[in-house]
Structure formats: C-alpha cells, structure tokens
Amino acid sequence: MPEPEIQYRPLTPEQEARRRKRSIAIALALGAWVLLFFVLTIVKLGPQILSRPL
Structure with missing residues (x-):
C-alpha cells in the first residue's frame, strides 16, 4: 500500500x-x-584545573 504524498503549503514571509x-x-x-x-x-573543580600541566 503506497504512502500518501504529503503536500506542504509554502510559508509566508512573516512566518519565515x-x-x-x-x-x-x-x-x-x-x-x-x-x-x-x-x-x-x-567552579566546582576549582581554579587549580586551569593551572594543571597538560
């Protein structure tokens, strides 16, 4: 059974x-x-997280 084709109305410029x-x-x-x-x-981990070695 084929699916019915859905048709959309174009949007008006206001709707867009x-x-x-x-x-x-x-x-x-x-x-x-x-x-x-x-x-x-x-904040939860603290400021030390920013100065740790990579």
Whole structure:
C-alpha cells in the first residue's frame, strides 16, 4: 500500500521571519545552557584545573 504524498503549503514571509527568530532564540538558549554547564564545572573543580600541566 503506497504512502500518501504529503503536500506542504509554502510559508509566508512573516512566518519565515518568525521561524528564523525562533530558531535563533533556541540556538542562543542552548549556547547559554552549555556555557552555564562549563562555568559551573570549572567552579566546582576549582581554579587549580586551569593551572594543571597538560
């Protein structure tokens, strides 16, 4: 049994702009979350982690 073909309506320029802004907001929130985890990890491990030999 063949799958029915899905047809999408094209987005209006306003919808495209909203989608772009939403994507940027999600990306910034994800970046902030990663940065927060990084900073908390460094704080928890202490300042000695930055001066240890590699």
